[in-house]
Amino acid sequence: MAGRAPKYRRSAGSSGAFRFAIVAARFNERITQRLVAGALQALRAARLGPDAIEVHWVPGSFELPQAANHLAMTGRYSAIVCVGVVIRGQTPHFEHVAREAAAGIRHVALTTGVPTTFGVITALTEEQAWARAGGDVGNRGEEAAEAALQMAEWIRQLGDHRAGRSPARSGHVRRR
Numbered sequence: 001m002a003g004r005a006p007k008y009r010r011s012a013g014s015s016g017a018f019r020f021a022i023v024a025a026r027f028n029e030r031i032t033q034r035l036v037a038g039a040l041q042a043l044r045a046a047r048l049g050p051d052a053i054e055v056h057w058v059p060g061s062f063e064l065p066q067a068a069n070h071l072a073m074t075g076r077y078s079a080i081v082c083v084g085v086v087i088r089g090q091t092p093h094f095e096h097v098a099r100e101a102a103a104g105i106r107h108v109a110l111t112t113g114v115p116t117t118f119g120v121i122t123a124l125t126e127e128q129a130w131a132r133a134g135g136d137v138g139n140r141g142e143e144a145a146e147a148a149l150q151m152a153e154w155i156r157q158l159g160d161h162r163a164g165r166s167p168a169r170s171g172h173v174r175r176r
Helices: 029-044 062-073 092-113 126-131 140-162
Strands: 020-025 055-057 078-089 117-125 131-136
Touching: 020 029, 020 062, 020 140, 029 055, 029 078, 029 117, 029 126, 029 131, 029 140, 055 062, 062 078, 062 092, 062 117, 078 092, 078 126, 078 140, 092 117, 117 126, 117 140, 126 131, 131 140
Parallel strands: 020 055, 020 078, 078 117
Antiparallel strands: none
């Protein structure tokens, strides 16, 4: 079994100025709803209010990168969490959708500079998907939101450093 993502720990200098978008695929919607719930739980645990989180639904996982790109280009979001479920069927369609969703989400993050995280379950069976949507193997939506929180905080720390504020003095850097 794979390890679980580390939980977000708010640093001393964090303000509540973060704004997040969750982009969710409607295909396999019942399972995806659990991913959205996990992502919302993680973001709310970081003390983000309801006005700081938006949920946007798209038809399927293939459309996640396009929606994430449009959201990133608005400049309104600290990070974008993409969630969806792709389950292997009888044809190679699974590989195409999973590959393009992953590559597209990565491309959005790299070209826009907005952290865009991958909370898409790629499973061989529906049972495996449920296990990764809040079951025995965790919740990929929650994990993607945790990664988005950490990346948004990290980028904020870089901004503090570039503006002449030392991250070490502001509590953003932990010394070992």
